[in-house]
Amino acid sequence: MPEDLAAPPSPLPQPGLRETKKQETRQLISDHATRLFIAQGFERTTIAEIAHAARVAKKTVTNYFPRKEDLALDRQGAFTASLAAAVRDRAAGESALAALRRAFAEAATAAEPVAGFSPPAFSRMVAGSPTLSSRVRDLHDLREAALAQELARATGADEGDLAPRTAAALLGAVHRVLFQYVQQLTLAGRGRAEITAAALAEADAAFTMLEPSLGGYAVA
CATH class of the missing domain: 1.10.10.60 (Homeodomain-like)
Structure with missing residues (x-):
């Protein structure tokens, strides 16, 4: 037709x-x-x-x-699934590292909460609460664990294989550090455009450091 x-x-x-x-x-x-x-x-x-x-x-x-x-951090599901989703939806020929690098760049450019962006008052509220600060650390751990599971599936790794967990720990650490960096700049009173530019520059340097070891890992 x-x-x-x-x-x-x-x-x-x-x-x-x-x-x-x-x-x-x-x-x-x-x-x-x-x-x-x-x-x-x-x-x-x-x-x-x-x-x-x-x-x-x-x-x-x-x-x-x-x-x-849950009342303060009501996007937990999207946050913990974000890295695994980026790997799952990567393009043909794209490695896990490349997909995660691109996902962070897109999130930072759009100033999304998943990359650490939030209004200064909200950031101060979280930073000033031991309970919420602890929960944010837990969410980073859960996000890394979900990424490890997706990497294991993507590479067909055997149960107990440490390679997906090691890769997830390295890739998750970059996202964790960048998230904290964005929050640090927010609390310091920097403007959103300045934060985005700084985060993108640091992300480029951090992911480049991992290229020799993970550049060819989990290619779709």
Whole structure:
């Protein structure tokens, strides 16, 4: 059938009213929690205060966010999956290192949270909370573990093979250090354009250091 006569693609199914309402409620709770955390500090803010501000029951808050940290760091799933996703979706002929190098450059250029970008007030809130700082370190560990699993799958490594874990540790460390660097510059009051330029330059140097050992690893 000629392309201009083909039927238009079916529209993607839209979420129902109930699902839309749940998403709105979740976002409402998250927004109020973030506002209170920034104003009062994470440790000093209670679930009861968040529930009161959002005009929902305490149980509603915990149903959406089982842990208090989840209220502040509500993009954990996307963060921990990001490196593995970059490797999984790499182009033909592209190595894991090249894919991750490109993914960071794209995230930094777009000033995305996955690369460490966040408003200064939010960065100060996280840095000032031992609980959240510890949770961010845990998320980096989880992201590295997910990357190791994807590298093992991509290379067909046997169970117990340390090569994927070693590669993930090296590649994950670069992303961890760059994330921390972006946060450091944010807390120092640097502008977003300056932070992006500095992060891209440091990323180029860091990934280049790994080229001799990982440049040909896990090529699609």
